[in-house]
Amino acid sequence: MVGETSSRVASVGGAMSAPDPVVRARNIVKSFGATRAVRGVSLDIPAGAIVGLVGENGAGKSTLARVIAGVHAPDEGDVSIAGRVRHLRDPHEGLKAGVSLMAQEISLVPEATAEENVLLGNLPRRGPFLDRGAMRRHYRELAELTQFDIDPDAPVSRLRVADQQKVEIMRALSQEALLVVMDEPSAALTVDQVERLHHSIREMSRRGTAVLLISHFLEEVLELTSHVAIMRDGELVRQGPTAEETVETLVAAMVGKALATEYHERKEQATGPVRLSVRGLSRPGVLRDVSLDVRSGEILGLAGLIGAGRTEIARCIYGADPRSAGEVTVDGVAANASHPAEAIAAGIFMVPESRKEQGLIAGSSITDNVTLATLGAYSRGGWLDRGAMDARARRLAEEVDLRFQSVSQHVGTLSGGNQQKLLFARAREVQPRVLIVDEPTRGVDIAAKRAIHAKLAELAAEGMAILFISSEIEEILGVCSRVLVIHRGQVHGEFRAPYRQQDVIAAFFGQHLAAI
Amino acid sequence: MIERLRSYGIVAVFCVLFLLLAITSRSFFSFANAANIMDQSAILLIFAATTTILIVAGVFDLSIAAVATASAILTVIAVNVLGPVAGVLAGIAFGALLGLVTGLAITATGVNSFIGTLAASFTYRGLGLILASGGLVTIESQAAAEALQRISVGTYLGLKGIVWIALAFVLVMEVLLAFTIFGRMVYAVGGNRRAAFLAGIRTKRVLVACYTLSGLGAGVAGVLYVAQYGSGATNAYSDTFAFTAIAATVVGGVSIFGGSGSVWRGSLGILTFALIGNGLNLLGVDTTYQLTILGLLIFLAVAADQVFRRSERV
Numbered sequence: 118m119v120g121e122t123s124s125r126v127a128s129v130g131g132a133m134s135a136p137d138p139v140v141r142a143r144n145i146v147k148s149f150g151a152t153r154a155v156r157g158v159s160l161d162i163p164a165g166a167i168v169g170l171v172g173e174n175g176a177g178k179s180t181l182a183r184v185i186a187g188v189h190a191p192d193e194g195d196v197s198i199a200g201r202v203r204h205l206r207d208p209h210e211g212l213k214a215g216v217s218l219m220a221q222e223i224s225l226v227p228e229a230t231a232e233e234n235v236l237l238g239n240l241p242r243r244g245p246f247l248d249r250g251a252m253r254r255h256y257r258e259l260a261e262l263t264q265f266d267i268d269p270d271a272p273v274s275r276l277r278v279a280d281q282q283k284v285e286i287m288r289a290l291s292q293e294a295l296l297v298v299m300d301e302p303s304a305a306l307t308v309d310q311v312e313r314l315h316h317s318i319r320e321m322s323r324r325g326t327a328v329l330l331i332s333h334f335l336e337e338v339l340e341l342t343s344h345v346a347i348m349r350d351g352e353l354v355r356q357g358p359t360a361e362e363t364v365e366t367l368v369a370a371m372v373g374k375a376l377a378t379e380y381h382e383r384k385e386q387a388t389g390p391v392r393l394s395v396r397g398l399s400r401p402g403v404l405r406d407v408s409l410d411v412r413s414g415e416i417l418g419l420a421g422l423i424g425a426g427r428t429e430i431a432r433c434i435y436g437a438d439p440r441s442a443g444e445v446t447v448d449g450v451a452a453n454a455s456h457p458a459e460a461i462a463a464g465i466f467m468v469p470e471s472r473k474e475q476g477l478i479a480g481s482s483i484t485d486n487v488t489l490a491t492l493g494a495y496s497r498g499g500w501l502d503r504g505a506m507d508a509r510a511r512r513l514a515e516e517v518d519l520r521f522q523s524v525s526q527h528v529g530t531l532s533g534g535n536q537q538k539l540l541f542a543r544a545r546e547v548q549p550r551v552l553i554v555d556e557p558t559r560g561v562d563i564a565a566k567r568a569i570h571a572k573l574a575e576l577a578a579e580g581m582a583i584l585f586i587s588s589e590i591e592e593i594l595g596v597c598s599r600v601l602v603i604h605r606g607q608v609h610g611e612f613r614a615p616y617r618q619q620d621v622i623a624a625f626f627g628q629h630l631a632a633i
Numbered sequence: 634m635i636e637r638l639r640s641y642g643i644v645a646v647f648c649v650l651f652l653l654l655a656i657t658s659r660s661f662f663s664f665a666n667a668a669n670i671m672d673q674s675a676i677l678l679i680f681a682a683t684t685t686i687l688i689v690a691g692v693f694d695l696s697i698a699a700v701a702t703a704s705a706i707l708t709v710i711a712v713n714v715l716g717p718v719a720g721v722l723a724g725i726a727f728g729a730l731l732g733l734v735t736g737l738a739i740t741a742t743g744v745n746s747f748i749g750t751l752a753a754s755f756t757y758r759g760l761g762l763i764l765a766s767g768g769l770v771t772i773e774s775q776a777a778a779e780a781l782q783r784i785s786v787g788t789y790l791g792l793k794g795i796v797w798i799a800l801a802f803v804l805v806m807e808v809l810l811a812f813t814i815f816g817r818m819v820y821a822v823g824g825n826r827r828a829a830f831l832a833g834i835r836t837k838r839v840l841v842a843c844y845t846l847s848g849l850g851a852g853v854a855g856v857l858y859v860a861q862y863g864s865g866a867t868n869a870y871s872d873t874f875a876f877t878a879i880a881a882t883v884v885g886g887v888s889i890f891g892g893s894g895s896v897w898r899g900s901l902g903i904l905t906f907a908l909i910g911n912g913l914n915l916l917g918v919d920t921t922y923q924l925t926i927l928g929l930l931i932f933l934a935v936a937a938d939q940v941f942r943r944s945e946r947v
Binding site: 458475476500503543 | 812815816817818820825827828829830831833835888892893
């Protein structure tokens with residue numbers, strides 16, 4: 118029975134699992150640079166089981182899944198498939214060993230047909246030529262089995278996402294995969310498409326293929342899986358039969374450490390007049406009827422899962438993306454920008470989410486980067502007053518505590534934290550009434566992070582209205598006295614300090630916990 | 634150190650080449666030869682100046698030779714109808730107009746500039762054919778033709794009119810890129826278009842302005858052709874001019890990825906090409922080999938730049 122003596126690894130299914138798991142990951146450790154994404158996780162997946170893997174942003178779920186599928190080689194630990202330890206070097210080897218990965222981004226050949234994609238790994242041949250007849254027969258068999266109705270000759274690039282996923286499922290079946298890893302398969306689907314996806318996941322399981330399902334939709338996990346594993350901060354919190362879990366127990370397990378003391382909790386709510394007001398902001402397929410107010414002196418947090426629509430809200434307000442409906446006002450004056458230049462003129466400025474791609478001009482000097490949004494101020498009849506630009510840049514750089522040698526230094530040579538400070542110097546230069554900051558502390562060290570928080574508090578104290586986006590829940594709850602949780606492009610909940618962290622996290626996943 | 638070598642490598646190459654020629658060839662180091670080099674390079678200096686601005690902005694314009702040809706033909710027609718002064722202005726304006734159209738079409742559709750301007754180049758060459766009714770157009774008024782020729786080929790302080798005009802054009806472009814708000818915007822758009830957009834720069838307008846400038850430069854080149862020869866031909870400027878301008882710009886040290894560089898670098902690139910050609914001539918190298926040698930030198934220059942870039946990243 119289950120009395121396997123040597124097994125120090127907790128089997129996911131406990132007493133219910135078959136003695137030999139089809140995939141067994143042991144003590145997996147995986148780091149990216151200084152970030153330890155997965156810290157010694159062991160996980161067993163019984164043959165034919167549907168196993169859920171849940172956790173907050175950055176808990177390490179996708180990394181673990183990618184290690185299992187051979188996308189990343191683990192730093193420590195190993196993965197055995199069907200009883201043999203495998204050292205997979207790429208997803209192709211994973212496929213050959215029997216593990217198929219359906220990633221967040223589709224991994225099909227876009228210009229090839231559905232049929233070709235399904236059979237790509239093992240195309241039937243007759244001599245040196247493709248056996249088209251055998252291909253079609255094989256495809257029809259799979260189509261009948263799954264009851265998927267996809268034109269075999271349709272190029273995958275022209276299929277909808279839901280149909281592309283079906284092609285991936287058929288491919289996994291055609292390769293007789295032992296395990297299919299699905300990373301957020303239902304994130305891009307409509308309700309009825311999700312139902313069909315669930316049907317095919319059950320069908321795969323019935324035919325003996327195990328499924329590892331990573332999902333942000335807790336109800337989906339509860340409904341579909343037989344076992345569930347919960348991760349937090351790169352470690353496995355718990356694994357066990359799904360029947361023993363509820364939304365509340367899952368959320369409780371996902372909640373991280375208690376609010377770190379490094380944040381002085383701001384309990385008082387801002388009482389200044391409303392500076393930024395957004396009403397009914399919509400963008401088809403992205404945002405629906407988003408309304409919010411930010412007061413003078415307030416730092417309002419926008420929290421939620423990656424891809425929930427926080428950045429999209431910011432970009433729509435800032436005029437960087439088009440909107441289909443919605444009114445924006447600053448101090449009661451209409452500020453419906455259709456270009457960032459108009460937003461800046463209306464008193465709104467945004468520090469975008471990725472410094473390198475959207476914020477900085479790496480090959481240009483500190484001066485040029487600081488003054489980028491305010492060139493007009495240094496114009497004397499179209500001529501640049503370079504002396505004034507340099508002087509101003511030097512003053513602002515010192516003000517935000519930038520570590521630099523000279524203002525003519527290229528910003529590509531600065532560290533991440535200093536680059537972020539430079540963007541604050543630019544914001545200072547613009548002097549907006551409303552400042553939007555999107556993930557300003559991602560990838561910066563703790564000292565720079567503190568400096569950025571202090572800078573935000575200082576700007577707010579001067580009367581600026583700040584909209585602050587962060588994926589790190591401790592940070593956003595620590596910095597903001599009020600937080601809106603965005604879920605699937607909508608405002609899903611409003612929370613005020615003091616917070617119960619589990620309530621906020623439940624809202625991330627579209628849930629409302631019953632008040633105790 | 635490496636940064637400086639990459640930045641000023643072309644200056645060193647130019648100086649070494651100059652000294653080498655001055656030592657080895659007796660006829661090189663003379664004012665007449667220098668004037669000759671400038672004369673041959675005048676049109677390319679104009680093309681390279683606008684090409685530099687476009688490459689700094691992160692785009693290419695392969696249509697400049699076609700625009701210049703169409704402008705030359707229109708200039709002749711306009712001079713015949715409106716007289717020399719209005720005709721010349723019309724020719725330049727026509728070039729700018731074609732550049733504006735290219736710019737609007739490319740920025741509105743988001744077509745890649747390389748392909749977009751290649752298509753524009755065919756279109757404008759065809760337009761030239763239509764305007765010229767398939768052949769050569771000539772200035773009818775003897776007086777007008779002579780006046781234009783006096784300005785362009787007549788010498789002032791030892792240099793021909795077209796050389797002075799080309800130098801003035803280069804100077805204006807240098808000032809525009811280095812010392813104006815517009816110039817800073819060009820660097821920003823070429824350095825990181827998304828960052829420039831999010832900083833409130835009207836990136837599309839900046840690009841349209843760049844294409845218009847490029848057309849304006851080509852218009853000037855078209856007018857200068859007419860001024861020298863008194864006629865406009867459908868083969869006035871071959872597309873080699875556009876490619877040479879790009880090659881010279883890159884050899885001059887302007888990054889092909891946009892965001893950095895200066896107009897003088899493009900000019901220096903052109904003059905280096907001229908020195909090489911002139912030197913090979915004076916040294917008696919068979920013209921049959923010259924193009925091959927030039928091509929290899931261009932490749933060497935760009936490869937060296939790439940190697941420096943790589944070591945910089947580490």
